Every structure is written in C-alpha cells, then in structure tokens.
Amino acid sequence: MSNRTDDARKRAQTARQILTVAQMRAAEQGLMDAGHDVHALMQRAGRGAGEWVRRLAAGRSVTVLCGPGNNGGDGYVIAQYLADHDVPVCVVAARPPQTDAARRARSLFAGEVREAGAALSQEGLPRGGVLVDCLFGSGLSRPLSDDLAALLGDLAAHHAMRVAVDLPSGVDADTGALLNEGLPEWTLTLALGAWKPAHFMMPACVTMGAVRLVDIGVEAMPGAAQVLARPVIAAPAPDAHKYRRGLLGIVAGAMPGATLLSAQAALRGGAGYVRLLTGGEAPSGVPAELVVSRGALPDLLADGRYGALLVGPGLGRDDAARAKLDVALASGLPLVIDADALVLLQPGLAGVNGLATRACVLTPHEGEMQVLEHNFGLSGEGDRPARAVALARASGAHVLLKGPCSVIAAPDGSVTMGSRASSWLSVAGSGDVLAGTVASRLAVTRDAGAAAAQALWLHSRAAERAGSAFTSGELAHAIGGALAEVLA
Numbered sequence: 001m002s003n004r005t006d007d008a009r010k011r012a013q014t015a016r017q018i019l020t021v022a023q024m025r026a027a028e029q030g031l032m033d034a035g036h037d038v039h040a041l042m043q044r045a046g047r048g049a050g051e052w053v054r055r056l057a058a059g060r061s062v063t064v065l066c067g068p069g070n071n072g073g074d075g076y077v078i079a080q081y082l083a084d085h086d087v088p089v090c091v092v093a094a095r096p097p098q099t100d101a102a103r104r105a106r107s108l109f110a111g112e113v114r115e116a117g118a119a120l121s122q123e124g125l126p127r128g129g130v131l132v133d134c135l136f137g138s139g140l141s142r143p144l145s146d147d148l149a150a151l152l153g154d155l156a157a158h159h160a161m162r163v164a165v166d167l168p169s170g171v172d173a174d175t176g177a178l179l180n181e182g183l184p185e186w187t188l189t190l191a192l193g194a195w196k197p198a199h200f201m202m203p204a205c206v207t208m209g210a211v212r213l214v215d216i217g218v219e220a221m222p223g224a225a226q227v228l229a230r231p232v233i234a235a236p237a238p239d240a241h242k243y244r245r246g247l248l249g250i251v252a253g254a255m256p257g258a259t260l261l262s263a264q265a266a267l268r269g270g271a272g273y274v275r276l277l278t279g280g281e282a283p284s285g286v287p288a289e290l291v292v293s294r295g296a297l298p299d300l301l302a303d304g305r306y307g308a309l310l311v312g313p314g315l316g317r318d319d320a321a322r323a324k325l326d327v328a329l330a331s332g333l334p335l336v337i338d339a340d341a342l343v344l345l346q347p348g349l350a351g352v353n354g355l356a357t358r359a360c361v362l363t364p365h366e367g368e369m370q371v372l373e374h375n376f377g378l379s380g381e382g383d384r385p386a387r388a389v390a391l392a393r394a395s396g397a398h399v400l401l402k403g404p405c406s407v408i409a410a411p412d413g414s415v416t417m418g419s420r421a422s423s424w425l426s427v428a429g430s431g432d433v434l435a436g437t438v439a440s441r442l443a444v445t446r447d448a449g450a451a452a453a454q455a456l457w458l459h460s461r462a463a464e465r466a467g468s469a470f471t472s473g474e475l476a477h478a479i480g481g482a483l484a485e486v487l488a
C-alpha cells in the first residue's frame with residue numbers, strides 16, 4: 001500500500017476518535033514528544049478554524065472573543081488569519097492571556113484588541129456578522145462568572161452567526177453538561193484536533209449547530225470512543241440465496257403491532273428471509289412478504305438455518321412471554337433483545353451466561369436501561385457511555401442505548417457514539433423499527449457490533465429520508481432507501 005493511501009486511512013480513523021480531556025492531554029503530550037510545540041499546534045488549529053470562519057463570514061465583519069487559556073490563544077491566531085485574508089476583525093479580550101502560547105499568539109496579532117471590563121461599556125462592544133467564541137475550550141473548570149456569561153450572551157445576541165471554537169464556552173467537554181443557564185446557540189462548532197464527548201452528548205450537542213473537525217495531526221489513541229461511521233454494506237453475493245443471505249426469526253407475542261413494525265423494517269434491512277414465529281393465529285395485517293410459521297417455539301427453532309432471532313417487540317410480560325424468552329436464550333442463536341424482553345431479562349435466567357459466547361444486542365431506551373441496571377446489580381452511575389459499557393461487561397452482550405444521542409458499547413469496553421438523530425424519531429414504534437433493523441443486519445452479518453452500528457446509522461438516515469411527522473410504519477419503509485445509499 002502506498003504511503004499516501006496508508007496515511008489517508010490513518011487520518012480517516014483518527015478523524016472518528018472522541019477524546020476526553022485527559023485523553024486529549026495525553027495526545028497533546030504525544031505530539032510534544034514527537035517534536036511538535038504548542039505554538040505550532042495552536043497555529044495549525046487556529047488557521048484551520050480561521051479558514052472555516054472566513055468562508056462563513058463571506059466578507060462580513062468578525063468579532064473574536066478570547067479567554068485566558070489556549071482556547072483564547074487559538075482566537076488570536078484565527079483573528080490574524082482573518083486579517084491576513086482582508087476580513088474585518090476585532091478581538092475582545094475577556095481576560096488577559098495566561099499561558100505562554102496564548103501570550104505569544106496575542107503578541108503576533110497586529111489588529112485591534114478591546115479589553116473587556118468596566119472600561120468597555122455595552123456601547124463599546126463590537127456588533128457584526130460573525131462571533132467567534134474562544135473564551136474557554138476543554139480547560140473550562142467551573143461555571144462562567146456572571147460578568148463573562150453576560151459578555152458572551154450580549155455578543156452572541158448581536159451577531160447574526162456564531163462559531164464556537166473547540167467547544168461552546170460553558171460546556172463540560174467530558175459530560176456535555178451546560179454549566180450555566182441561558183448559554184447561546186451556535187451556528188457552527190469546530191472541534192480542534194479530535195472530537196470530545198460533549199459533541200455527541202445531550203444537552204450540549206443541541207446547542208452546537210453544525211459540527212466540524214479541524215485536523216491538527218493528533219495520533220490514534222488506543223481505547224478512544226469512536227464516532228458512528230457511515231457503513232458500507234455489500235450487495236448479496238452473486239450466488240446468494242435467501243437462507244445464505246440471512247434468515248431472521250421474529251418471536252411474536254401479545255401485541256402484534258410492534259412485532260409487525262419490526263418485521264417491516266427487517267424486511268428492508270437486508271435479511272433474505274424474515275419469519276414471524278407464532279404459537280397462535282397469524283395476526284391480521286401481515287404483509288405478503290412476511291412468512292408466518294406457526295407452532296411451538298422450540299419446534300420452530302429446530303430449523304437449523306436461522307441467522308438471528310429478535311425477541312421483545314410486542315412480547316408482553318406474562319408467563320408465556322417469559323417462556324418464549326427462555327427458549328430464545330436457550331437457542332444459542334445470535335439474538336436481539338428489545339422492549340419487554342429487556343425487562344424480563346435477569347442474570348439468573350438459563351442462557352444469560354451464554355450471551356458472551358454468541359452475537360447478542362440489547363437495545364434499551366433510558367427506562368429499560370434503568371430496569372436492566374437494577375436487575376444486573378449495576379449502580380447506574382456515570383454518563384451514558386459509561387453506563388452502557390457497564391451493562392455490556394455485566395451481560396456479555398453489545399448494548400445499544402437509545403436516545404437523542406444513541407451509544408453502542410461492546411463487552412470489551414469499546415464505545416461508538418451516534419450523532420444527534422432527528423427528533424421526529426420520538427414517535428411510538430420507532431424503537432421497534434430499530435430493533436427489526438438490528439436483527440436484520442445481525443441475520444446477515446452475525447456480528448453484533450457491526451449489526452448495531454449499521455442499524456443505528458440506517459435508522460437515523462431513514463428518519464432524515466422520511467422528513468417530518470412520519471409514522472413509524474413510514475420510517476420502516478425508509479430503511480430500504482437508506483440501505484441503498486450505502487451499498488458498496
């Protein structure tokens with residue numbers, strides 16, 4: 001492989017890593033050890049961010065708000081970059097620079113700097129096209145003081161567009177918490193060097209607008225969380241047949257609607273054959289493409305060709321539901337466990353110990369997650385990625401923790417974070433659609449991590465394709481179009 005291809009692949013990998021503040025400091029130290037200095041990194045970061053701001057400003061005036069740390073230092077580099085490109089720019093220094101790199105960056109900025117404070121009345125504050133927030137980045141250690149929060153709020157209110165550099169000031173980088181009330185909304189947020197957890201966590205991520213990464217050459221950090229990637233999915237092999245493509249069994253339960261929604265999605269998620277496994281009559285409204293197999297579940301599963309099973313949507317929580325879950329667990333098949341089946345799942349059940357030895361995905365929403373944490377004796381402490389990892393470790397299954405920002409955790413502790421999905425997904429049945437999609441991908445891939453990641457992406461993309469005010473049935477139908485977009 002050529003060096004250039006190798007390099008491009010490495011950069012594509014590092015472009016997806018999400019680093020905590022501690023990991024970012026370690027990465028920065030790695031760059032120092034490799035002979036870079038903070039000044040050079042700041043120049044690279046500031047110029048990269050400056051180019052984004054220049055394009056957004058399109059000739060309008062820019063105000064850069066600089067704080068005391070290296071985030072402020074980036075701001076002076078951005079301001080000089082803009083001045084070099086004939087963009088009218090003014091710096092407001094909220095606090096004087098406190099680091100060597102920030103002091104040096106300020107000394108290299110030849111333009112106008114207004115010192116914030118009593119001397120700078122509200123009338124003296126610049127108003128313009130674009131505000132660039134370089135007040136605080138990853139070094140924020142406490143809420144903004146009242147004067148800084150007021151300054152930020154005032155400037156934000158008087159600029160048509162607002163760009164946050166690295167992180168919006170007032171956001172905790174590791175948790176996505178907002179440390180102040182009434183923080184501004186941003187048009188664009190430019191992550192420097194690597195993504196931070198806050199870029200993918202509520203509530204911070206909804207304030208950030210579009211998010212983009214500025215590369216400064218940070219190396220791959222082992223164990224870092226990753227951003228969910230757009231998948232590449234292969235078309236069926238030329239000699240494929242329906243079983244080889246993947247036979248999925250969906251365990252029917254008390255409420256047929258949820259099961260059928262899952263099936264509608266599964267039929268479009270790539271599996272070659274989807275069967276509804278029912279002990280009773282076929283529910284009404286079964287689409288022609290969905291094969292209904294009737295009989296006792298153990299007998300139905302005696303067919304050795306199943307690639308995966310889905311149990312949970314519409315299952316119910318009675319004894320009959322428990323019995324079906326037991327059979328599904330005992331089958332040893334790759335499994336997606338959702339909805340009611342999650343609530344019934346207990347570490348003591350036969351077959352639960354075997355989850356680690358097969359491909360298995362649990363797909364809880366927040367309420368189901370809390371029940372699982374209780375049943376598995378977990379504390380539920382920490383942020384969502386940490387909680388998902390704790391459950392994945394305890395259960396041996398992959399965990400897809402759903403929400404506006406969904407997280408996938410593997411039993412080995414690795415974490416994948418999804419970008420914010422359409423809030424139109426907050427409609428009854430959209431979780432059933434996700435479960436059906438995961439199960440369909442599991443029947444094809446037999447790989448829990450791949451199935452969860454592919455399905456999460458397809459679900460989110462299907463919501464974009466479905467637009468607004470869609471029903472979960474329409475969402476299920478949009479899964480096929482999303483899949484078509486990512487065919488290899």
Ligand SMILES: NC(=O)C1=CN([C@@H]2O[C@H](COP(=O)(O)OP(=O)(O)OC[C@H]3O[C@@H](n4cnc5c(N)ncnc54)[C@H](OP(=O)(O)O)[C@@H]3O)[C@@H](O)[C@H]2O)[C@@H](O)CC1
Pocket residue numbers: 024025027028041042045067068069070071072073074098099135136137138139140141142143144145165166167192193216
């Ligand atoms: N990592 C890299 O490779 C690169 C990183 N780069 C950039 O560096 C940024 C991180 O820089 P940083 O560590 O200097 O932190 P930053 O956010 O500027 O502020 C810290 C200062 O603020 C202070 N302070 C904190 N909270 C406060 C508050 N509420 N109110 C008042 N003061 C408060 C705190 O002092 P404290 O009082 O906590 O001791 C400290 O003095 C990062 O986001 C990125 O933009 C790039 O240049 C390229 C390479």
Ligand SMILES: Nc1ncnc2c1ncn2[C@@H]1O[C@H](COP(=O)(O)OP(=O)(O)O)[C@@H](O)[C@H]1O
Pocket residue numbers: 365402403404405406420421422423424425426427428429430431432433434459
């Ligand atoms: N506000 C939101 N923004 C983005 N995605 C959301 C939002 N609310 C819910 N979702 C997604 O919609 C799905 C809802 O699943 P779930 O709560 O199980 O619903 P149901 O049980 O009705 O099927 C999940 O994939 C979740 O990530």
Ligand SMILES: [K+]
Pocket residue numbers: 071133134135136137164165166167168169
């Ligand atoms: K900032």
